[in-house]
Amino acid sequence: MYLYGTSKVNEYGHLEIGGKDTVSLAKEYGTPLYVYDVALIRERARGFKKTFEQLGVPFQVAYASKAFSAIAMIQLAMEEGLSLDVVSAGELYTAIVAGFPKEKIHFHGNNKSRDELEMAVIEEIGCVVVDNGHELQLLEDLCAKHGKHMPILLRVAPGVEAHTHDYIVTGQEDSKFGFHIDSGQAEEAMLFGEKSEFLDVLGLHCHIGSQIFETAGFLLAADKLLSILKDWHQRHGYHAKVLNLGGGFGIRYTEEDHPLPASQYVEKIVVEVKRLSEELGLEVPEIWIEPGRSLVGDAGTTLYTVGSTKEIPGIRKYVAVDGGMCDNLRPALYNAKYEAVLANRMEDEPEETVSVAGKCCESGDMLIWDIPLPKVKSDDLLAVFCTGAYGYSMANNYNRITRPPVVFVENGLDQLVVKRETIHDIVRLDLSLRETVIK
Ligand code: LLP
Numbered sequence: 001m002y003l004y005g006t007s008k009v010n011e012y013g014h015l016e017i018g019g020k021d022t023v024s025l026a027k028e029y030g031t032p033l034y035v036y037d038v039a040l041i042r043e044r045a046r047g048f049k050k051t052f053e054q055l056g057v058p059f060q061v062a063y064a065s066k067a068f069s070a071i072a073m074i075q076l077a078m079e080e081g082l083s084l085d086v087v088s089a090g091e092l093y094t095a096i097v098a099g100f101p102k103e104k105i106h107f108h109g110n111n112k113s114r115d116e117l118e119m120a121v122i123e124e125i126g127c128v129v130v131d132n133g134h135e136l137q138l139l140e141d142l143c144a145k146h147g148k149h150m151p152i153l154l155r156v157a158p159g160v161e162a163h164t165h166d167y168i169v170t171g172q173e174d175s176k177f178g179f180h181i182d183s184g185q186a187e188e189a190m191l192f193g194e195k196s197e198f199l200d201v202l203g204l205h206c207h208i209g210s211q212i213f214e215t216a217g218f219l220l221a222a223d224k225l226l227s228i229l230k231d232w233h234q235r236h237g238y239h240a241k242v243l244n245l246g247g248g249f250g251i252r253y254t255e256e257d258h259p260l261p262a263s264q265y266v267e268k269i270v271v272e273v274k275r276l277s278e279e280l281g282l283e284v285p286e287i288w289i290e291p292g293r294s295l296v297g298d299a300g301t302t303l304y305t306v307g308s309t310k311e312i313p314g315i316r317k318y319v320a321v322d323g324g325m326c327d328n329l330r331p332a333l334y335n336a337k338y339e340a341v342l343a344n345r346m347e348d349e350p351e352e353t354v355s356v357a358g359k360c361c362e363s364g365d366m367l368i369w370d371i372p373l374p375k376v377k378s379d380d381l382l383a384v385f386c387t388g389a390y391g392y393s394m395a396n397n398y399n400r401i402t403r404p405p406v407v408f409v410e411n412g413l414d415q416l417v418v419k420r421e422t423i424h425d426i427v428r429l430d431l432s433l434r435e436t437v438i439k
Contacts, residue, residue, distance in 0.1 A: 001341060002255065004298045004385060005040030015301075015343035015383050018409030022303055022343045025414060026381050029405055031305040032323035034392055034418075038076065038410035040299040041388075044262065045080040048291060051266035057274070057287060062106055064247045064292030065091050067389040068300070070406060072417035074098035077295075083126070085247075085290050089116045096123060106153070106290075110177050111135075118142050120150070127151040129205050129244070131178055136189055136199075143198035152193060153205040153244055154179055156186045158224040162209040162217030164250060164257075178206065181228060190238060201238075203285055204228065207246030210293065213259055215268040218245055222272050230280040244288035245269060251297040253386045254337045262294065293389035300388020302327060302404070303343060306380040307359070317354045319376045324358015325365040326401040328387055329394045332364045340368055343383040348374035356382065360399050392418070400426050 003009075010016040014023045018037050025035060045061070052059040062083035065074065069091050075098050077084060083104040086092040095105055105125040107116070112128075112135055120128055121142045130136050130152045143150050155178040160167060179186035186204075193201035204225045208217050225243055232238040250259040270287060277284040304321035311317045330336035340356065342348065350372035358365035367384060376382075395403045402425065406418035 001346075002252070002339065002385075004301075005037040005043070007037065007301070009346040013345060013347040015341060015346050017301060018414070019412030020409045020414050022301075022383060023381055025407060025409070026303050026305070026343075028414075029407055029416065030420065031303050031381070032321070032327050032404040033303045034327075034387065034404055034406045035301045035303060036073075036296070036388060036406065036408050036417075037299045037301075038408050041076060041296055042080055044291075044295045044299070045077070045082055047262040048266060048289070048295075049081065051263040052270065052287070055267065055270045057270055057284065059286060060104070060288040062104075062288060062290045063295055064290045065095065066393060067292030068296045068391070068393050069094050070392070070418050071098045072406075072408060072415075073296070074100050076408075082295075083288070085292075089113075089119055092116070092119060092123070092125070102126065106288075108155075114138055114142070118146075121146050121148050124148060127153055127202060129153045129155050130189065130193075131155050133179075133185065133189060133192075136192055140192075140196055140198060143196075149198055149200065151200045151202050153202050153242060154186055154189050154193070155205040155207075156181050156225065156228070158206045158208065158221045160206075160208045160217055160221045160224065162212045162214070162248065164211055164213050167208070167212075167214070167217035167220070181224075186228065187232065190232060191236065194236070194238065201240075203240035203242035203244065205244035205246065205288075207290065208248060210248045211250045211257075212248045213250040213257070215260070215265055218265065218269050219272045221245060222269060223276060226273065226276045226280060226282065229282055229285075233282060239283065240285050242288055243273060243285040244290065247290040247292050247294070249289075249291050249294035251294050251386065251389075253297075254339050256337070259294075262291075295389075297389035298386050300386065300391055302384045302387040302391065304382045304384065306376055306378050306382055309354075309376065309378065317352060317376075318357045319354045319373075319382075320357045320359060321367065321382055322359060323401075323404065324360045324367060325362065326358070326360055326398050327395045327404050328358075328367060328384070328391050329396065330390060331367050332362075333394075338368050338384050338386060340371055340373070340382055340384045342374055342376065343381040345374055345380065351375045356384075360401070362398075397421075397426060402426060
């Protein structure tokens with residue numbers, strides 16, 4: 001059994017996280033419940049930062065808050081000295097309410113609305129990562145309207161796509177994200193930004209994928225971006241201050257996953273960017289990265305109570321829990337794999353292979369297929385590991401099921417940071433039939 005961070009088996013044979021017995025947490029807050037190991041988030045954040053510091057290069061590690069955005073989480077990122085990526089007015093507003101330093105907020109997205117960009121301009125955030133020409137013009141107009149200045153990065157599609165162990169290099173990059181390079185769109189955007197009295201083109205950005213276990217894709221992307229910068233430097237005298245290589249650093253969900261430590265990704269990237277910049281005669285840019293999953297993913301555990309079970313002789317035993325695709329969409333959406341344990345009986349040996357079903361009215365709502373567990377009974381507490389990234393953030397109200405609360409645990413203390421949604425919340429936005437008819 002693989003245990004993450006501060007997780008361990010306590011004297012009662014229960015799973016403990018952050019010094020808290022998960023059986024007690026389930027009693028206090030109910031299930032389903034997301035539990036975050038705060039010490040592990042801190043450790044992950046420090047892991048990325050430490051390597052940059054040791055290598056002595058200017059950097060920013062921006063937490064991609066799409067992985068899990070909530071006020072307390074943003075405040076934790078702030079405590080750890082991270083910068084922040086947001087991708088919507090909602091994520092930006094969460095950051096502002098959390099009191100996150102605005103100058104360290106970066107705004108992403110391939111179709112930011114006028115209102116979202118205006119919010120970014122008025123709030124004077126750190127930078128907008130501009131994705132296309134439409135947005136560039138909108139931003140220019142909004143800055144002019146408000147008499148504000150905005151640093152920008154240009155997101156480009158580098159023609160490198162990476163996922164776990166594979167990456168593909170495509171000449172003609174086919175992606176909804178970023179400026180196309182070969183057709184000159186990116187260059188045009190840089191020239192537009194350089195001419196503008198409101199925009200300051202800090203440099204280039206790319207994001208090559210997610211759950212990546214190798215460094216090769218990042219290095220290829222860095223090579224591509226630096227060669228563009230070299231070209232722009234020679235032909236236009238353009239000088240980039242920042243190179244942002246995005247996120248995507250992989251984590252261990254199951255024993256099949258073998259991620260690299262943060263230090264290795266960072267070291268390889270820094271060494272390559274330094275080497276190439278020197279070779280190309282460019283000043284070494286500030287290096288930014290944007291981890292989401294690798295900061296919070298393995299720090300999150302979801303606790304469920306087992307309800308009904310269904311044994312089909314000779315075929316399979318289904319064990320149903322009180323959540324499912326409403327609190328973890330990833331298995332249904334990506335066929336994502338997870339490991340789980342019985343948190344109330346950690347010392348019992350596995351006796352049977354079962355499949356964990358969610359409670360949504362959909363056959364595809366299966367959380368885990370074929371997992372060995374002790375003989376599972378109703379009211380057992382099932383802990384699914386590694387749900388910290390894209391779990392709560394992709395939770396939904398399918399079947400009008402309420403979203404679970406989030407609890408932070410650290411050093412034997414627990415704190416509720418997101419309340420459980422109630423059935424009253426479920427109808428909060430609804431209006432009665434004919435309530436809005438104009439008389
Ligand atoms: N930066 C940009 C521009 C991104 O688009 C993303 C993720 C990240 C950073 C952070 O990537 P990470 O380090 O978390 O892999 N819902 C999917 C993941 C979608 C990721 C989208 N972009 C999942 O549950 O696996």
